[in-house]
Amino acid sequence: MRILAIHNFHRSGSASGDDQVFKSETQLLEEHGHEVIRYTVSNDEFDNAGFIGKLTATFGMLWSVKNYKAVASLIRSKHPDIVHVHTFFPLLSPSILYAAKRAGVPVVATLHDTRFVCPVATSLRNGHICNQCGDGHYLRMAKYGCFKGSRLQSLLIAGIFKYHRVRKSFYTQIDRYICLNDNQIKLLEGIGFEQSKISKKYNFVPDAQANLSPVKPAGLPDRYVVFYGRIGAEKGIRVLQRIWNEIDDIPLVVMGGGPLEGEFRTWAEKKPNVYFLGYTAHEKCMSIAKAGEFVVFPSIWYEGCSMVEIESESLGLPLIATDLGFSAEAVENGRNGLKVQLGDIAGWRKAIRELWDNPELCISMGKNARLDYARKYRPEDNYRQLVSIYQQSMGNK
Numbered sequence: 009m010r011i012l013a014i015h016n017f018h019r020s021g022s023a024s025g026d027d028q029v030f031k032s033e034t035q036l037l038e039e040h041g042h043e044v045i046r047y048t049v050s051n052d053e054f055d056n057a058g059f060i061g062k063l064t065a066t067f068g069m070l071w072s073v074k075n076y077k078a079v080a081s082l083i084r085s086k087h088p089d090i091v092h093v094h095t096f097f098p099l100l101s102p103s104i105l106y107a108a109k110r111a112g113v114p115v116v117a118t119l120h121d122t123r124f125v126c127p128v129a130t131s132l133r134n135g136h137i138c139n140q141c142g143d144g145h146y147l148r149m150a151k152y153g154c155f156k157g158s159r160l161q162s163l164l165i166a167g168i169f170k171y172h173r174v175r176k177s178f179y180t181q182i183d184r185y186i187c188l189n190d191n192q193i194k195l196l197e198g199i200g201f202e203q204s205k206i207s208k209k210y211n212f213v214p215d216a217q218a219n220l221s222p223v224k225p226a227g228l229p230d231r232y233v234v235f236y237g238r239i240g241a242e243k244g245i246r247v248l249q250r251i252w253n254e255i256d257d258i259p260l261v262v263m264g265g266g267p268l269e270g271e272f273r274t275w276a277e278k279k280p281n282v283y284f285l286g287y288t289a290h291e292k293c294m295s296i297a298k299a300g301e302f303v304v305f306p307s308i309w310y311e312g313c314s315m316v317e318i319e320s321e322s323l324g325l326p327l328i329a330t331d332l333g334f335s336a337e338a339v340e341n342g343r344n345g346l347k348v349q350l351g352d353i354a355g356w357r358k359a360i361r362e363l364w365d366n367p368e369l370c371i372s373m374g375k376n377a378r379l380d381y382a383r384k385y386r387p388e389d390n391y392r393q394l395v396s397i398y399q400q401s402m403g404n405k
Contacts, residue, residue: 009398010043012088012113014079014104016095017050024238025315026120029211030094036212036391045086047079049099065099070168072101079107090398093117093182097129102172105181114401118186120312124178125195127169128154130242132309137332137350142199144173184401188313189334207397211313212390216322217378222299223292228283232259233360234300234325236293237316239266244306244330249275251306251356252282258364261300263288298323301370302363305329308350314338321381326373328359344377 013034018024034044054065068074083091091108093115108115123129125142132138133152140148146166149155155162172178185206187193193206224230239245245268252260258281262272265287276284288296297303303320310333311317317338320327327345329335339345346359363370 009090009395010045010086010088011037011398012045012047012079012082012086012091012108013037014047014091014093014096014100016097016100017048017052019051019055025211025312026095026118028315029118029120032212032214032387033390033394036387037394040391040395045082045088047082049075051099054099066164069098069101069164070171071103072099073103075100076103076107079104080111083108083111083113088113090402091115092398095120097123102177102181105177109181114183115181116184116186116397116401117182119188119192119196122192122195122310124201125199127165130309132242135241135308137309139195141169142195144170144199146170146173184397186397189311190337191310191333192312207400209390209393209397210384211315211318212385212387213315213319213322214387215381216294216319217298217324220291220294220298220323223295224299225285225296228261228296229259231364232261232283232300233364234261234263234297234303235305236263236288236297236303237305239264239269239272241268242307242309244308245272247306247308247351247353247356248304250353251304251360252279254353254357255360256281258360259283260304261285261296263293263296294319294323297325300325301367302326302328302345302374304356304360305335306348306356307332307335309333311335318381318385321377321385324374324378326363326370326377328356328363338380340376340380342373344373344380 015030017027034046037044054062057065091113093104096102096104105115121129122131125131125139127141127146127149133154146169149166150159150163153159153162155165179201183205185196186209187206188210193208196206197203235248237243260281261283263285273284276282303325305317305327307330313334317327317329317335327339329339329345329347330350331347332350339347341347348355348359
């Protein structure tokens, strides 16, 4: 099978699950003998452009002539059997969907976030869940400055998505949607997407436990709790701070980088039981995590299929996570971890204390987490699901 895989990468140095999924899925397909043609752009291109380049790219968010022509040309020369789109915003634009459909090639799109419901893709407003724009009245984005806190930029994004809502671009130009959890499916169906065109498929990670030894770097305590990932508001970093402001006897090891890194480092330096390691290379991060007791994941937004969570399970570590989005179905309360209601700081403290004070319970939940990984998140199972989705889409051509 010949697959044209399309993706808009985030900025360099910005950890992103959809970037990781694009790389790992395309590699997996190639390992199974498929030909993968990659067409990608990066937000670095926008950052490095001059004024005219930035202006052109901004208008291109509505309809990128450049990327439309490039995708159409690739299809004519390479004759792919299917086009698989991951992230198209901001630089690729929905024009690439039209380029594929007009060439008669089936289009599959993986929905890594809630962008079809919320143009900002976070379903967050002022730190709270918000899906109001699912009704298509995007101008409220300008009222609240949802996009980067700017009313002007929010107005621009609102206009882009209103145009494509009127054209039904996301309804008619995609043959099959790959959703990563039940919550995504519910949100899409709620705004009129066809149930028959939706497939559910989790992400996958290689077996992180295989041949990986736990490592405790010098200076870390014998026992500790782990948080790793993006140091950003949507990942619950400020929630984590609020929790550990009231916990002074349980060590916390934090690894990652992101927009709140400076603020978090300043806070951590004042907390003797918090060890902030900053950005940590992936394999080293996994080894340090594996030596921990359990992983905390206080995300405040709809996670698609969190790589942190499924990696943790592959390491045989229990999770304490917010009962929201993917976490709501990934964590079976009391079996492979514990769930806490969004915003319940007291509930977080109680759950952390329960696992910390019961090492045997941690071990038991960790074993169940490992079984859960083997059942749902292995590469080979994921490959079979992905090819089946492609075949269904090609059958509907």
